[in-house]
Amino acid sequence: MLDNKTFKEMFKIDVPKGVLFYPCSGSDTYEPISLFIDSVDEFHFTDINEEELRLPTLEVKDSKVSSIDGSLNLGAFLRKNLELDLGSLTIPTRGEKHIWTLEGEDSRSIEIYKHFLDGAVTLMSLEDISVFFYRRDTSKIDGSGQWWMGKDLLEILVEKMVDGGIILTDGSDPNPEEWNRPWRSLLYTSEDKESFRYFNREFEYIGEINSDIRKVHAWRVNKY
Numbered sequence: 001m002l003d004n005k006t007f008k009e010m011f012k013i014d015v016p017k018g019v020l021f022y023p024c025s026g027s028d029t030y031e032p033i034s035l036f037i038d039s040v041d042e043f044h045f046t047d048i049n050e051e052e053l054r055l056p057t058l059e060v061k062d063s064k065v066s067s068i069d070g071s072l073n074l075g076a077f078l079r080k081n082l083e084l085d086l087g088s089l090t091i092p093t094r095g096e097k098h099i100w101t102l103e104g105e106d107s108r109s110i111e112i113y114k115h116f117l118d119g120a121v122t123l124m125s126l127e128d129i130s131v132f133f134y135r136r137d138t139s140k141i142d143g144s145g146q147w148w149m150g151k152d153l154l155e156i157l158v159e160k161m162v163d164g165g166i167i168l169t170d171g172s173d174p175n176p177e178e179w180n181r182p183w184r185s186l187l188y189t190s191e192d193k194e195s196f197r198y199f200n201r202e203f204e205y206i207g208e209i210n211s212d213i214r215k216v217h218a219w220r221v222n223k224y
Contacts, residue, residue, distance in 0.1 A: 007035045007166070011206055013220065015039040018130025018162045022046070023119025023148065024137045030056035031211060032133045035168075037102070037110065040131060046115035046122040053114050055098065062101035068113065069094050077124045081156060093117055120146055120153060129161045135170040135214050149186055150175030158199050163223045168209065168216045186219070193217050200224065 008015060019042040022032055026047055033043060033056065047053040072093050078084040098112040115122045134148055147153055149171060171188030182198040184190050185205070195205045206218040 004034075006038045007168075007209075007218075008039050010209065011218070013166075013206065015166060016130045016162045016164045018042075018128040018165065019044055019126060020131040020133060021123065021126055021129050022133040023122060024134070024146070026052040026136075027054040028136065028213060029054065030058075031213065032131075033058070033110075033112070035209070036131055041108075041110050043110065043112045044115060044122065044126060045113065046117055046119045048116065048118055050094075050116045053116065055112060055114070058100070059103060060100040061103050061107060062099075064099045066097050067095075068097050068115075072121070072125050074121070074124055081159075091121065119148075123153075123156060123160065127160055129157070129165060131166045131168070132157060132161065133168050133216075135168075135172055135216055137172040146173060147175040147178075148173050149183070150178055151181065154183060154186075155199055158201055158221060161221055163221075165221050166206075167203070167219045167221060170214050170216050186217075195219075197224075 007013070015036065020032060020036055020040045021044045023046050025045040029045055045053060070093050071090050073088055073090045075086060075088045078086060078089060094116040096114045099109055100112065101107055101109045137148065149169070169186060171186055171190065174187045182196055183203070185192065185194050185196055193205055196203050200223065202222045202224050204220040204222060206220055208215055208217050
């Protein structure tokens with residue numbers, strides 16, 4: 001249970017400015033929004049199954065929705081990160097942008113994006129990630145099959161995170177050939193959750209958050 005507390009209230013930690021990213025989220029959107037509604041202005045949820053990607057019903061002052069269908073050119077990302085020069089590589093994209101004006105004196109607005117797209121492809125399009133939320137995924141037929149706790153995706157993710165960004169995860173979907181690596185504390189197989197260093201970052205263990213859905217553990221990722 002969250003007891004209606006936000007992440008900031010639980011751990012007395014300020015979340016740096018940036019976006020929240022949750023790949024392969026399905027309908028698991030309520031808790032990420034509730035946890036960071038006081039510290040994040042932009043949320044990105046992604047799932048290739050449009051019917052599964054649903055937003056919660058919250059009391060807001062105003063709500064607007066618009067299409068973000070378009071295209072995404074991955075050419076620059078591939079050159080920079082994979083040293084693969086194809087010139088241009090453009091793929092079609094589909095999704096929605098929701099703008100919620102919250103209740104309260106400041107009438108602050110938040111933007112929530114629903115990407116009906118592969119999670120790794122969505123990651124390639126994002127920058128300044130301040131919160132990475134990820135749980136309940138699997139390599140089985142009903143899961144994404146993407147190794148978000150594996151070396152390659154983890155390094156791309158960390159490179160796109162702002163200094164002091166937060167990772168919350170249950171340790172789902174590690175690469176089965178990478179159990180005993182420096183980041184093993186992140187994995188669901190690890191009973192000892194602790195701080196560690198990897199990829200020129202200090203992963204500072206913060207604590208756990210119990211939930212009716214599934215418990216997650218939190219790390220703050222600092223550059224050094």
